[in-house]
Amino acid sequence: MNRHDKKLDQAARAAWMYYVAGQTQHEIAEALGVSRQVAQRLVALAIDSGLISVNISHPVGRCMELSARLSERYGLSLCQVVPSQGMESAGLNRAVAVAGAEVMAQFIRDEQPLIIGVGSGRSLKAAIDELPDFERPQHSCVSLIGAIAADGSCTRYDVPLWMAEKTQGRYFILPAPLFADSEQDRTLWCNHRIYRTVNEKASQADVTFIGIGTIEYQCPLHKDGFISAEEVERLSAANAVAEMLGHFIDSAGRRVASELDQRLTSVNLRQQPEKPVIALAGGAEKHRAIRAALLGRWINGLVTDEECAQALLAD
Structure with missing residues (x-):
C-alpha cells in the first residue's frame, strides 16, 4: 500500500x-x-x-483484510468488520449498529417478498433503529424468540416488531414466553395452533438476523430476569460461553444441555444453515461467545468490529 x-x-x-x-x-x-x-x-x-x-x-483496508480472513477461517458467506480503534463502548456499538443496518438494508431493498427471521438483543435493536423507512409491505418479519414476560407484557426482546414498522411489512409474533413455567407449560404453549404456524414460517426464513449473548453474572439474560444467578453458575460450570435465542453453546460450539431446555420455547437453531443467518455482535469481551457460534457453524454471516475480529483470529 x-x-x-x-x-x-x-x-x-x-x-x-x-x-x-x-x-x-x-x-x-x-x-x-x-x-x-x-x-x-x-x-x-x-x-x-x-x-x-x-x-x-471508502473501505478501510485493515477491516477488509480482517473480513477476508474471518470469512476464510470460519466459512462465512458474509462478513463486515467496522473500525473500532480507540473507540469507547458507545461509539463501537453504534458503529456495529450502522454497519448492521447497511447489511439488513441490502436484503430489505429486494422487491420480491421475503420472510425475515429476527432474534433478540440490544445490537439487533440498535441496528434496526439505524434503518431508514422502507415501503416493503410484501415482506414478513417473524419472531424467533418468545417475547412475552411473566405478567403478559411484551419485553424489550420483541425486536421483530421494530423491523416490521421500518419495512411496513407483516409481523408474526411467537406467542410464548422465552422460558415457560414448566415442561408441561411449554408443551401447552408450543402445541398451540398459532405457535406452530409461526414456527413453521420461521423455518422458511429467507434471511435471519440474530444476536449473540454471553453467559456470565449480569449478562442480559440474567440482568433482565430470564435466568437466575444459580442458573448462570450451572451453565458456566458446564462450559457454556454463548447464548443464541435462549440456546446455550460451549466454547467448542456444541449445545450445552440444561434443565432450561425443557422450558425453552424459541425456534430451533440449525448448524450449517443453507440460507443467510447473520449475527450482529461486537466488543472484545464478546469474542469467546462469537467464536463459539462460529466454531459450531451456527451462523454464516457476521457484523463485528476490528478488535473483536483480531481476537477471533488470534487463537
Missing part, C-alpha cells in the same frame, strides 16, 4: 469515528495518535476525496 492509500485509510477511519461514532476531533486525535489539527485535516480530506456521501464509501 502506497503513502496516498495509507492517508486515505486514515482519513476514512477518522471520518467513520466523526460521523458514525460521534466522537470529537480531540478524541479522534488521541485514538489515532495525531494532533487535533491533523485530525481536522483528515476529516476534511475524507470530504474532499469523495469518501463521504450518505455513508462512508
Whole structure:
C-alpha cells in the first residue's frame, strides 16, 4: 500500500469515528495518535476525496483484510468488520449498529417478498433503529424468540416488531414466553395452533438476523430476569460461553444441555444453515461467545468490529 492509500485509510477511519461514532476531533486525535489539527485535516480530506456521501464509501483496508480472513477461517458467506480503534463502548456499538443496518438494508431493498427471521438483543435493536423507512409491505418479519414476560407484557426482546414498522411489512409474533413455567407449560404453549404456524414460517426464513449473548453474572439474560444467578453458575460450570435465542453453546460450539431446555420455547437453531443467518455482535469481551457460534457453524454471516475480529483470529 502506497503513502496516498495509507492517508486515505486514515482519513476514512477518522471520518467513520466523526460521523458514525460521534466522537470529537480531540478524541479522534488521541485514538489515532495525531494532533487535533491533523485530525481536522483528515476529516476534511475524507470530504474532499469523495469518501463521504450518505455513508462512508471508502473501505478501510485493515477491516477488509480482517473480513477476508474471518470469512476464510470460519466459512462465512458474509462478513463486515467496522473500525473500532480507540473507540469507547458507545461509539463501537453504534458503529456495529450502522454497519448492521447497511447489511439488513441490502436484503430489505429486494422487491420480491421475503420472510425475515429476527432474534433478540440490544445490537439487533440498535441496528434496526439505524434503518431508514422502507415501503416493503410484501415482506414478513417473524419472531424467533418468545417475547412475552411473566405478567403478559411484551419485553424489550420483541425486536421483530421494530423491523416490521421500518419495512411496513407483516409481523408474526411467537406467542410464548422465552422460558415457560414448566415442561408441561411449554408443551401447552408450543402445541398451540398459532405457535406452530409461526414456527413453521420461521423455518422458511429467507434471511435471519440474530444476536449473540454471553453467559456470565449480569449478562442480559440474567440482568433482565430470564435466568437466575444459580442458573448462570450451572451453565458456566458446564462450559457454556454463548447464548443464541435462549440456546446455550460451549466454547467448542456444541449445545450445552440444561434443565432450561425443557422450558425453552424459541425456534430451533440449525448448524450449517443453507440460507443467510447473520449475527450482529461486537466488543472484545464478546469474542469467546462469537467464536463459539462460529466454531459450531451456527451462523454464516457476521457484523463485528476490528478488535473483536483480531481476537477471533488470534487463537
